[in-house]
Amino acid sequence: MSKVYIALQDNDESRYIVEAIEEVNEDCTIIHQPAMIRIEREHKLVVVREVVEEKMGRDWDIQEMHLNLITLGGNVDEDDDFFTLEWKQ
Amino acid sequence: MPVYALKPNYKGERMDRVENFGGNLIVYFGWDEHRMFCAAKAFPLPPSTPFAAVMENVLPEAFGQHPEFSQINWDTAEWLLNNEPFKPQMNATLESQGIDHKSLIRFKTPELKGYASAGV
Amino acid sequence: MAAKKLNIKDKYRLLTRDLDWDFSYEDRKDAFPYEEFEGLKITDWDKWEDPFRLTMDTYWKYQAEKEKKLYAIFDAFSQNDGHLNVSDPRYVNAIKLFLTGVSPLEYQAYQGFAHVGRQCGGVGARVACQMQALDELRHVQTQIHAMSHYNKFFDGLQEFSHQHDRVWYLSVPKSFFLDARSAGPFEFMVAIGFSFEYVLTNLLFVPFMSGAAHNGDMATVTFGFSAQSDEARHMTLGLEVIKFFLEQHEDNLPIVQKWIDKWFWRGTRLLSIVAMMMDYMLPNKVMSWKEAWEVYFEDAGGSLFKDLARYGIRMPKYSEVIEKEKEHVSHQAWWTFYTHGHATGFHTFIPSDEELDWLSEKYPDTFDKYYRPLWEMAKEKEAKGERFYTTGLPQLCQTCQIPMLFTEMDNPNQNSMRDTVYKGERYHFCSDGCCDIFEEEPEKYVQSWLPVHQIFQGNCGGPEMTDILSEYYKINVGADNMDMKGSPDEERWNKWKGTA
Structure with a gap:
């Protein structure tokens, strides 16, 4: 099985994004490394704007993720409300 | 295809033609399974160099830092010239025994296993 | 609104x-x-x-x-x-x-x-x-x-x-x-x-x-x-x-x-x-x-x-x-x-004993067998005051231009060497991979500017190595190169830390 992954800089904003990812992606794995947080999941991983906004307590644009993103693996699909990483096979 | 180019008949300039080396050939020497030296070494040598001069000057310069170098039994050493078995003729020149530009000469010393017998 | x-x-x-835009009067x-x-x-x-x-x-x-x-x-x-x-x-x-x-x-x-x-x-x-x-x-x-x-x-x-x-x-x-x-x-x-x-x-x-x-x-x-x-x-x-x-x-x-x-x-x-x-x-x-x-x-x-x-x-x-x-x-x-630390623009050094042990732990199948002996030898030489700097210049791969330092994976003691002849001239490679790349487009890679050959052609100043390093490379010889031990970097650091 293929894993998609995303890595974020370890900072205040990312912590909320990670919380939001954890909430909507069952069985994802969170790995803390110096200065970064890596999240992996089999097949697919979604970041949902509404859930991040809830955690942050403010409006959040999905493209703000570019500020804290380090790397990712998987086919990307991005819209106003969600950001998805997926392996098709 | 020798190259994928925008225009037909593109030719590259050969940077290391023998004419560029002021009368010398480039010859590489490597001592098999002695990793103290990370790679074979390159030397510019006149084609008229007798192999005896290689033994006397080039190889000690290249490999003399190895503690086993002085113990090499040259009678049992096995040589390769450009991947073919080779028996150097000491009094003959490089040129006359088929050593041409960018030739690779390797030798193996079967009884010497390197520092700590580890191929070093 | x-x-x-x-x-x-x-x-x-x-x-x-x-x-x-579309091209109306020019050919696309x-x-x-x-x-x-x-x-x-x-x-x-x-x-x-x-x-x-x-x-x-x-x-x-x-x-x-x-x-x-x-x-x-x-x-x-x-x-x-x-x-x-x-x-x-x-x-x-x-x-x-x-x-x-x-x-x-x-x-x-x-x-x-x-x-x-x-x-x-x-x-x-x-x-x-x-x-x-x-x-x-x-x-x-x-x-x-x-x-x-x-x-x-x-x-x-x-x-x-x-x-x-x-x-x-x-x-x-x-x-x-x-x-x-x-x-x-x-x-x-x-x-x-x-x-x-x-x-x-x-x-x-x-x-x-x-x-x-x-x-x-x-x-x-x-x-x-x-x-x-x-x-x-x-x-x-x-x-x-x-x-x-x-x-x-x-x-x-x-x-x-x-x-x-x-x-x-x-x-x-x-x-x-x-x-x-x-x-x-x-x-x-x-x-x-x-x-x-x-x-x-x-x-x-x-x-x-x-x-x-x-x-x-x-x-x-x-x-x-x-x-x-x-x-x-x-x-x-x-x-x-x-081993080429005399010709580098940074300092090289022998790993500490703790680092050697870490490498053994991380590379259990290869480090002790093939690579620790290199460092044991280097340590012995250093202790005798003969820090090992290799002589001469290495053979380079025509494609990747790296010294031919890689070894055969079925015999890691032996350097991997390949060659091919193109238009009457022999070319050398570190691997089948680099040889294939050359053979696909030889007219491109015959143009490689190989530093070792350029030195021998007299295009890099010299012929003394120190002149090539200092004048052609602009390495500040004696400060930028050589071992970390005894370097001006090390001396300054010790002074800043009060350990000199």
């Missing part, structure tokens, strides 16, 4: 696709003269997808924010004498190698993407390449700014640009990019956009930068991660490029596969330098090169190639060799630099 906010997709369409082929000679068939540029759907206005907004954060940290780093907080002064040698070997590649990537962006017939690809070109320019600038602080306190950083063009080991990264930039635009996209960005830069910018953080280097980890935040977009572009080419025409598959085979091999050879930076030049360890390779090449790359299998793409050629070499390359590369 407030203006209705456009959603991402509409905004992307208006600000990207709608900027294109004259406008894009590089589109056909590589043999790739593009039938419909409109099928191009940009999943991030980033438009220029958003691009500027977020890039400006990234820069503000980054420069605030550089200021803090510098104002607080951040260089004194690094784990060990040996660490700074990794930064010297980064500045001379990697940062100029960012500039080459900028030049490459600016050119390719101009030559792509499709507007979506053009905009994405334009953004990437700007990113790469930002990367080289921020890296120079970040490392300028170290230049005030350490040797070896003062001539990075000059050295990138001349120094023997820097011909490896330099020629890698020149190879890609002198190819056609689509090969460049597969080389740099896909092979390099998608899999290989991760190994440099993620585990190595995490290692920089672990060694107290706040400036480097910050520019590293800030640059890498752009890489996520580049990686996505790289993957889209591949999918786009393969979906355009079935005849494209063998061409794309050939480029993937070539550039993964070229990339793994280039990364030998990063391998040794991780295993030998980071005093505080995060993960070994082998572990990083498994995470980012084998797992992430493996998933990627499984996903691409639906197009008929297979794993890069010689993947099985690459898998075995992960146990060896970092050790072979560092030994090469250590």
